[in-house]
Amino acid sequence: MERRDFLRLLGIGVLAGGAAGCAARGTRGATASSLKAMYDVAPFGNVRLLHFTDCHAQLLPVYFREPNVNLGIGAARGRPPHLVGEALLRYADIAPGTPQAHAYTYLDFEAEARRLGRVGGFAHLATLVKKLRAEAPGGKALLLDGGDTWQGSGTALWTRGGDMVDACNLLGVDIMTGHWEFTYLEDEVRANIDAFDGEFVAQNIKLTDDAAFFDVPAFDEISGHAFPPYTLREMGGQRIAVIGQAFPYTPIANPSRFIPNWTFGIRAQELQALVDDIRARENPAAVILLSHNGMDVDLKLASVTSGLDVILGGHTHDGVPVPSIVANAGGGRTVVTNAGSNGKFLAVLDLDLDGGRMKDFRYRLLPVFSDLLTADAEMADYITGVRAPYKEQLRETLAVAESVLYRRGNFNGTFDQVICDGLMAVEDAQIALSPGFRWGTSILPGDPITMERLLDQTCITYPETYVREMTGEELKLILEDVADNLFNPDPFYQQGGDMVRLGGMNYVCDPLAEIGQRISNMTLDSGELIEAGKRYKVAGWATVGSQSPGRPVWDVVAEYLRAEKTISVDRLNTPVLKNVANNPGISAYPS
């Protein structure tokens, strides 16, 4: 069945794709004033929700290149979010060469970024939020933040998330959940949540049994919930429930040693019980899940539960212009969205609630083009002030980019290659490993690689580097493990981010194979085969299990960049891929 027929059959008005497409077709070569029309959102329904996610502490406008590799495996093949480039434009009916095409895809990135300028920035976001709030029914809208907000910049690291808490208070965030927020120490997390004016919700974070035994404070001692699992709001005479879903695999993907008292998980059965309980006791007109699961997990979660009207999703950084509509286990349906990253998008969800249910909705994922929005003066002042003590460190130019530098994608981005090359050069290693994070901003050729941009890629609370010998067998084990966390056909078993980034070695990867069979033909850059029993000198960073002994990765890479002076990336240690021909989740990949 065609998507449009499916939507029509459901009787639900999904105008986002079509509307974006229409607007897009009219804006080729248009003036700034006509481009601004994309922010005129026609009023609809009686309740407005605004949603952003995964801004990774980017207070100022940035460049952010969307991926050209975002493979969907199994049931996920060819469906959002696993569509890149032209395949995504076709799916969402967006004309190439338009601002929307630039926002949602990597196509012609450098030229379009120069034409349309930077994206995001809290002062510009604040202006857009204020406008959309003022235009909402009754002049009120709920602003929801999906998390990964308090980490990702040098200033967020140095203020332990504090700069972002205050920025979110100024922005007026009403409700949030989290992931990287939990990479600070437990006491710091609690202090940040205390300082946050909105509500922090998570149904899937509980005290460990040990913590409960030793009187660690919790929101609910009986259920064990560390934080309120949900909140209720009255708007436009309607009652809506917002349940929080933090990143389920935080203590696996990130160090559990920072937050030993909390245990996570998807907890689908408990979520279902909670939804049923809220519906029975509180009788809301709509139940929303504010989720940091990642889109594939959200799509499956929607199919195995019932009673959720909308899942507003994040984590996987997918800027998906058209929401997905999923048939539930119980016969209903759930709208599933994902709202991109780095402050680049603001989602607008208008709900028509009546008779205790959601009758209809409109969804739009608006790109935040900084040049089209006036900076909010109060927020701009705040940002200037909070950055002032760190200005000198941030603006040091380490080198100049001669290629587009970016990270996002299933395999090495150009900035990952720079990090790996730097680790190998400075530590005199044969191979480098670097984590497959999805965050990290982009740099255009000719622009300086400042310490701030390097920190955008690296500033975590466990940045220490290591150099050690690993056997070929150990390397294979690591690659297989990470590949399964990305390509397991069951999303509930996908723990990871993107594939681990490599320097100095190459391999063949078959994403469709089983764990243990995906990785083959591992070779050094010289072409020499990597042998299972042989030892290799490996440099890396971001160890989750225990603290590594070396310097922070940004110090190591900064040393490399200062010595190189200019950076041009003309090769990537990306794998040769098998069984992905014609997959619409990959494009412009070296074959």
Next chain:
Amino acid sequence: MGVSRRLFLRGAAAAAALMALPRALLAWPEKAFKAGSSDDAMQALFGTTDASASSAVVLSAPDIAENGRVVPVSVSSTLDGVESISIIVEQNPSPLAASFDLGPGAVADVSTRLKMGKTSNVIAVVKADGKLYTATKEVKVTIGGCGG
């Protein structure tokens, strides 16, 4: 309101301490716990491997273990006449991880923590009125990291 989780856990810890004492006095199914495969363990424990999957057995375990050394697992059942609840980790060197014998009138609801070396199916086996019923879930053990 129920008893708080904290008080319950304290009570459970005390009960476990008491229960630990007479263990040596009870019949210890050594052969079942030392068996090297799920089938051998089932055979040694129940005298049969015949069991049917049942939605009346509820197995609660994480999709991915936060720590493979202590994986929290709970099993409950709505079946009548539950005599025992056993937990098998297929890929462990000794797959039978736990077996609870329930007296008459006991609530069929147990929790424990398992050690898992690698990704495996976890199987809950409930014996009720002389028959075996199972629920199975894969629990993944990963080296972690790289999440973002």
